[in-house]
Each structure stands twice: as structure tokens, then as C-alpha cells.
Amino acid sequence: MNRYYKLISDSHRSTLSQSGIFCFLVVSTLSNIVTTELSYSFIVQARVVFLCAFMALAIICFIFSPQKVFAVFLTLLGFLLVIYSAIHSVITVSHLVWVGAYIVDTLLILSLLLLLGSSSGAILPVSAAKFFVGYAVLVIVFTFLCGGFLMALPPKLNLEYASSLIGRVEDYSLLWSGFFGYSAIAATFLLAGKHRFMYVLLVLLLVVLFLVMCFMGGGRGETVIALMMVVALVFYYQPLSTCFVVLPGSLLLLYSLDISAILENMVIFQRLSNIAAGDMSYRDVLFFQGINLLSDEWNCLLGGCGVGYFQDYYSYEMSMFPHNFIVEMLIVFGLPVSMILLLAAIFGLMAHWKRFGWQDMFVLFFIYSMLIAMKSGSLFGSWLFFCSILYFSGSSFYRVLTFWINKPQSNRAGGVA
DSSP states (O other): OGGGGGGSOHHHHHHHHHHHHHHHHHHHHGGGGOOSHHHHHHHHHHHHHHHHHHHHHHHHHHHTOSOHHHHHHHHHHHHHHHHHHHHHHHHHOSOOTTHHHHHHHHHHHHHHHHHHHHOOSOSSOHHHHHHHHHHHHHHHHHHHHTTOEEOSSSOEEOOHHHHHHHTSOOOOOHHHHHHHHHHHHHHHHTTOSOOOHHHHHHHHHHHHHHHHHHHHHTOHHHHHHHHHHHHHHHHHHOHHHIIIIIHHHHHHHHHHSOHHHHHHHOHHHHHHHHHHTTOOTTHHHHHHHHHHHHHHOHHHHHHOOOTTHHHHHTTOOTTOOOSOHHHHHHHHHOHHHHHHHHHHHHHHHHHHHHHHGGGOHHHHHHHHHHHHHTTSSOTTTOHHHHHHHHHHHHHHHHHHHHHHHHSOHHHHTTOOO
16 A cells, blocks of 8 residues: 555645644534534534544545554554553443443544654644634634624623533633634744734734633633743744734723723633632542542552543542543553653654744644643543644654664674674
């Protein structure tokens, strides 16, 4: 099958790969943008279409890839980790209610690993960022048409579908904030390099728009992390524009608006004020329960207890996680496997950075998802983040393996050539 990669050019392979990754990003974020019942009915159908497109493109990219061995190696690494955690779950967890969701997560993770392994260039270059920004703009238009915005000052989300599920009025969405956090970072990524003033101004307006959407979602960590990353990136990419456009514009906006009234009525600031009162939305309890589990169950710390053990141990539903990816990795895989994976991922990230630097938005998305995973979400449910760890760690393992294989036999045996 190696001969197939010669049938298309490198640019076409890159286009196919980026299209596949974009379809994955759409699949993984469509649930983030659900507001009303009407929006949900459309999104369910769209997700199936993009899922089929993603799977098809992953297979096509693999067929035409010049680095099939690495793609297989990466997918095999993910498969072995899945099997490792599943075996421990079967042994330790009494109720295997996690199986259905685990299978779906596994198929998506392995498919993305196959696609990432088949990509030879930057995973998310500037062209991919433009597509994602366009996607975010369409999401805003779609939400407006579906009645997802409540027009007030400040505007709010109409989370009709989520409210119907929980039986009360829901006023915030972490997923919405997370999606527009990614969108704001993608828009900021477009500022890299030298551009005309009007281009910079337009992109900055998009960044502000996405940050406003992020604030509307009410997700505290997602919004604060996105804001910090965006400010740092804008200063890095466009220091002059920041000094002469962003700062004066921000001060003028703050002066012209009744900020106190807006802050008082925005959900996110109400939720941030709750932190001062000690309300961490139960995250602190879950985090320390994960720590206590590891201190009480040494077998989990040493060898891992698999997916679902935390929930089984405390008689929780599967939606209750330790809300910290390091604690969850230790529970699922154990300390030795987790340390090897994370250390290898650090070296893989450094090598990727050395090769592409700020030219690959994939690194920025990984950093954002990692910081979010420090305070919420699940390891296997955070598809992009978990696959990023496996991609970077797998790159390190593969580099060491190929170096050892290509090393002269005499040197490997300690002899003299």
C-alpha cells in the first residue's frame, strides 16, 4: 500500500488531512453549541454527517500517507492503553455501565490517532484556523436563528434544551464557553506574522466577539483561561497594535458602558463571586476524593484500576469524575504508566515545537485543553486532549524506537564497528 501515496501531491494530502481534522473538531464541538430544542434537532443530524466524513477522511489519509508505519504505531499505542484500562476495569469495577460510552470514545480516539499519524506537516496551520473561525461565526448565526440568544443587557443564552433535561432553568454552559475559548484562540492565531492594519482590526473584532460569547456561556475556568491565553498571544503577535488599538479601545469601551450593571447581571461574574464564598461546584470535593482513593488503594497508584473505578468506589454516576486529568490518569493507568506517558508527551511536544513553533495551532489547542482538563472534564471524554497526549508521547516513543532499530548492530551490542 505504500505505493498509493505517490498518486496524489503533498498539498492534496495536506488538504485531506486538515479536512479530516476539521471534521473531527466539528464532531467534538457540536454538542457544545446546543441551546434550544430546535438547535438540538439540527445538530444531531449534522453530527452524523461530519462523523461519517471524519471516518472516511481518516481512512483515505491513511491509504495515501507516506508514513503508514507511524500511523499504525500511534493507533496501536492508543489501542494498548485502552485494552490496559479496560482489563483493569473488568477486574475492579462491579458495574460495567461505562462500556457503551467507552466504546464510542475509543473508536473516535483511535480514528483521530490514525489521522494524526498520517499527517506529515503542521496539524492545524493558518488555513485550518481560518476554517475554524468561519465555523464559529456560522455557529453564532445559527444560534441566533434558532432562538438561542435572549436579547437583554447583557445578552444571555437560551439554554432551553439543557433546562428540559435537568428539570430546572439552566443559566450557564461550560461547553459553550469552551467552544468559544477555542474560537478566540483560533482567531488570535491569525494575527501571527505581518498584516495590514484593517486585517488586524477585523481579526481583533472577531477575537472580542468570541470572548463575549465565551463570557456569555458562564464557564469560569474556560473563560479565564481563554482570556489569559488570548491576551498573551495578542501581545506576542501584535505588540504595536496592542499598545495603540487594543488598550485604548478597551479603555474607551469600559468608560462608555455601565460596567457595574453589566457585571452584576452576567452569570459568569455571579459564578466567580461564588468562588470567594467557597463554592467550587463540588470540584474540590471530587479532587480530594480522588487523592484519598489513591492513598487508600495502593494497587490503583501502582498499576491502575481502570475506567469507572472512581465512580464505582464512591457510588457515583459515570458523569462524576475527579475533575483533574492527572488524578484520573493515576487512578486509571497507575503512576508508572502515567509518568512515562506524560514525560514522553513533554519531549514530543518540545520536538513538535522545535519543528513548527507558532506555525501550528494544534499546540495552542493542546495547551488550552490541558489547562481546562486540570479542573474539569474526563480523560477519555476529552478526545482532543487525550489524543494530543498520545500523539506527543507516541512521537517520542517512535523516535527512540526508530533510532534503536537504525543503529548499527555492532554499536547496539556494544562492539566496535
